Amino acid sequence: MARILIAEDEDTLRNLVVRALTQDGHDVVEAADGAAALDILGRQRGQFDLLLTDIRMPLMDGIALALSAARDYPDLVILLMTAYADQRERAHGLESLIHDVITKPFTLAEIKVAVQEALDSRNKA
Template identity: 45%
Template sequence: MATILLADDDAAVRDLVKRALISDGHTVHVTQDGVEALEALESGAVEIDILVSDVDMPQLDGITLAEKALALKPGLAVVLMSGFSDQLERAARLRARQLLSISKPFTLEQIKQAVRSVLS
């Protein structure tokens, strides 16, 4: 299974997504925002396979985070979550080997399936 870096500024969403992905057998490292997630990536302390990030976060939004993460690790798979479709349209320009976006609200099964899709 995969090692996932999860970035979301909403504690309830973080907890829900973390539990869903752990139940699917993944290892999940949780960060509270884009800045913390980027610091985790830059430290290299953990080898990350997938970045799962909310798009709408203060300081460093999910798309900018994904751009910076892909610059550090071009093969990184990315799943972006947002309740605003116009934000997900911005993600189309990202140059990721595996990129998927998912609209909020989503079910536990939908987030699990999104991660499975970028892994395959």
């Protein structure tokens, strides 16, 4: 299965998504904010198949994280999450760098499908 890095500042949601994706057989690493995720990416030399990140987080938001990750690890598939329309608008124009933006709230089935679609896009590239 895939190696996935999740950056989400909301503990409950992060834990839920980590558990769901782990049950699907993925190797999941978690970070509570963008700065921590960027640190993990650097220490692991970008050895992830997917970055799943919230847009709105403290220290470093998901847009800044996505821009840095895409620059340093161009083969990394990036999937953004947000509950805010204005944050979704901020992601507009990043289509060449990100796979998609998922709107919160979502069901576990929806996030699993979105993750699988993002991973499948990597295999087609």
